[in-house]
Amino acid sequence: MINKLYDSFDKAVADVFDGAVILIGGFGPADGCPSYLIRALQRKGAKNLTLVGNGVGQGRRPAPPPGAPVRPGPPMNIRRPPNYDDSGLLVQNGQVSKAICAFPGHSQLGNLSPFHQGLADGKITLEMVPQGTLAERIRAAKAGIPAFYTRTGAGTIIAKGKETRMFDGKEYVLEHAIKADFALVRAHFADRWGNLVYQGTSRNFNGAMAGAAKVTIAEVDEMVELGKLNPEGIATASIYVNRLCSRKDSREGP
């Protein structure tokens, strides 16, 4: 019987090695971040990781000093889903040596985030990639395409040092597939084969990354019986998923 479900997030990331290249899904404050897998990876402590994702995450804010007045903002200011951690946690924990992303964020002068501090200290390197080129470099890896030409970046600093070629009178830039070791993705439901269904805009990079690394690990809210997912509605086919962890059913679950 095929069953890709692990009963523990820690076990699912146990073989993540120092120096691994890791795709991590998610976008902005959407509830599409594999937060439990990220925490497991923090516990695992693998170092010199290359993170690939839209951004590098915010990490955790330092706890207010004891006795500080609690000042709750208006409800709409709550910017993060419940029970949330992002890849910034790995940055804060000193596990990241490189980031490949589209949105590293503008630095705040005098108040550098752990990521920007890492850049300033030379401990982290950054490869900034236009978001669509990033998505396509991930998709190319998934589809067995080593490189492709794109208009995006032609005539800008992004094309510096890259091969270019003219097609129909326009300049295109050669971009390479990203070879990744692990993909950490988040979905809503899965069956034991690894078919995935997402929720709304939480699909984002998760759907693109599933299947684009040597090992894809999916964190889902809940497992359902094989056959319960509508075949017409499955967003990621089981072939792209190697391991599953369920928030509801894992040891580290809520």
Added chain:
Amino acid sequence: MAERLDEQTMALRVAREFQNGMVVNLGAGTPVLASNYVPEGREVIFQSENGCLGYGRIAQTDEERDFNLINAGGQFVVGNLGMCFFDHAESFSMIRGGHIDLCVLGGLQVSEKGDLANWLIPGREPGAIGGAMDLAFGAAKLLVVMTHTTKDNEPKILKECTYYLTAPRCVDMVVTDIAVIEVTDKGLVLKETAPGWTAAEVQALTEPKLIIPPDLKVMSL
């Protein structure tokens, strides 16, 4: 000098460019505000690079907030009939494949030739490209909305951009807090001025020479 338009009014002016049936992508900041001002009787489909086609206005209340429904600016939006979801690779196939009719982006600088710089403010490295480059290259029409000048009242519409480019020769139209300007082969054409502003006052805050057509209008708001 007359007052400048505020951000919401600029967004409202931008929304006048939405034609019936258009697929429109709105960048973060002022552009996404335009989703609240679709002119009555017109139906447009908003595309968001994080994987949504057909979302509605920006959510206003706590009850409307849904962590599975955000736009590219990270704002909560409400659903709409006909809406669908997809992943990032599919989303950028739409953008890079030329399927977006109109894209609205913020800007730091726009040149006379329609070059756009909007992702790195010097001194605030590394900046953030996000999806702006793909959109600037891929959308059929690109509208930039920005304040006409910097905080120090220096022009942002220049002969040449001095910041790193998002894309060369990509901008079709600029909506600012004092004017609407079209980028043409002949140069920048001043199409509209904000209420109370003269063409000479707009020109004084613009580096390249503006072409002033006989049918110059005052922005109708």
